[in-house]
Amino acid sequence: MNPESSISQVETALKPCYQSAGFYDLLNRQKDYAAEVAYLSSRIEQHKQSEGNRLLDVACGTGQHIYFLQTSMKCEGLDIDSEFLDICSDKLPGMKFHLGDMTNFQLADKFDVVTCLFSSIGYVKTVDLLDSTIKNMADHLNPGGLLIIEPWYTPATFKPGHSTVIVEETDEYKIVRMNLWLQKDMVAQGHSHILVMNSAGIQHIQELHELALFTNEEYAASMRAAGLEVVEVDENGPIGRGLFVGRKIA
Numbered sequence: 291m292n293p294e295s296s297i298s299q300v301e302t303a304l305k306p307c308y309q310s311a312g313f314y315d316l317l318n319r320q321k322d323y324a325a326e327v328a329y330l331s332s333r334i335e336q337h338k339q340s341e342g343n344r345l346l347d348v349a350c351g352t353g354q355h356i357y358f359l360q361t362s363m364k365c366e367g368l369d370i371d372s373e374f375l376d377i378c379s380d381k382l383p384g385m386k387f388h389l390g391d392m393t394n395f396q397l398a399d400k401f402d403v404v405t406c407l408f409s410s411i412g413y414v415k416t417v418d419l420l421d422s423t424i425k426n427m428a429d430h431l432n433p434g435g436l437l438i439i440e441p442w443y444t445p446a447t448f449k450p451g452h453s454t455v456i457v458e459e460t461d462e463y464k465i466v467r468m469n470l471w472l473q474k475d476m477v478a479q480g481h482s483h484i485l486v487m488n489s490a491g492i493q494h495i496q497e498l499h500e501l502a503l504f505t506n507e508e509y510a511a512s513m514r515a516a517g518l519e520v521v522e523v524d525e526n527g528p529i530g531r532g533l534f535v536g537r538k539i540a
Contacts, residue, residue, distance in 0.1 A: 306371040307413075309495045310467075310484050314352050314374070316458050317467055317484075326407075326528040327358035330438060333535055334363075334403055337521045339434030340538075342402040348392045348427060349410030353378035356385070363403065368395055393423045402435040404428075409531055411509075412442030412501030415477060420504060421512045428516035433540035437518055441509055441532045442501045448478055463488050476503045509534050 308314065343363050347356050350367030351374050359365050360382070368388040369375055375387045388397060392406065393414060404427045414423050427437055443449075450473040458465045466485045471478055480499035485492060510520050518536030527533035 306373075307497060307499055308371055308374070309497055310482075310486075311352070311371060311373040311377065313463075313465060313484070313486065315354065315377075316460065316463075316465065317456055318354075319458070320456075321354075321529075323354045324358050327355060329528045330355075330359070330405070330407075331362060333438065333522060333533070334436060337535055337537055338402060338436050339540075340402040340432040342432060342435075344399070344401045345403040345405065346397070346401045346430060348395075348404060348406045349408075349413075350374070350378065350387070351408070351410075353381050353385075353387075355405070355407055356382060360385070366399075366401075368392070368397075392427070393419060394426065397430060399430075400432045400435075401430055402432055403438065404430055404435070405438045405440075407438075407440045408529075409440060409442035409501060411439050412478070412504070413499075415500060415502040417504070417508055417512075420502070420508065421515055424512040424518075425516040428513075428518055428536070428538060431538040433538055435538050436521075437513065437516075437534075437536045437538070439509065439513075439534045439536075440527055440529075441504065441506075441534065443478065443503060443531060444505050445476065445503045446505075447531075448473065448503050450478075473503070477501065478503055506532070 345363040345365045347367045350369050356365045356367050366386045368390050370391050378387050414420050452471045454469045456467045464487045468483045470481045478501050482497040484495040513520050513536040517539055519539055521537050522535040524533040
């Protein structure tokens, strides 16, 4: 961990599901974070009414969105996975990060923008927990501030049986990740098998990712119940999964 970084800890209820955090950036290097942040920044400029520029990225992962957002916002990050936060600290020395659970974190500060991106909200899995999680994030906003949520697929857009294969290579590693998405009730189950090979041998990593299939109406209702005005719903969003923007009512 970079000694110049600042990581605080709060109690967690959800459990980390990544066993491959150290390879996350490599396996997602095709993701155009700069373009996504340009899209998000235009929404912030259009809808934010609070005067400050403090941003909290909830479920920040390895900090790639923050890396680009920091040019226009004073950023902090929160994630449930300490290995992700170690990567953030090395990537963004001096920035403040919090080890915590999106469902129940409690920070002393308020923010002008809270983001929850790349479908991380789906991990809460029940409508009641969706309601309380969105309320918790909204409670960390200044009046006129924005909650920006990039949702997971809905029951209408999720395709059971969808599979992907990603192959990446560096001077040190050759990596193959195979994902197969199945459905159980209203939960999408992502079965991930990752093979990592280097000169020492081959490692096999298995992960199970379970994300709830909420409807657009459920996301919007949770925002309104949390004291937010839903100011934009984009069915496409930055990567085709949608975007919800809620503004805290003064």
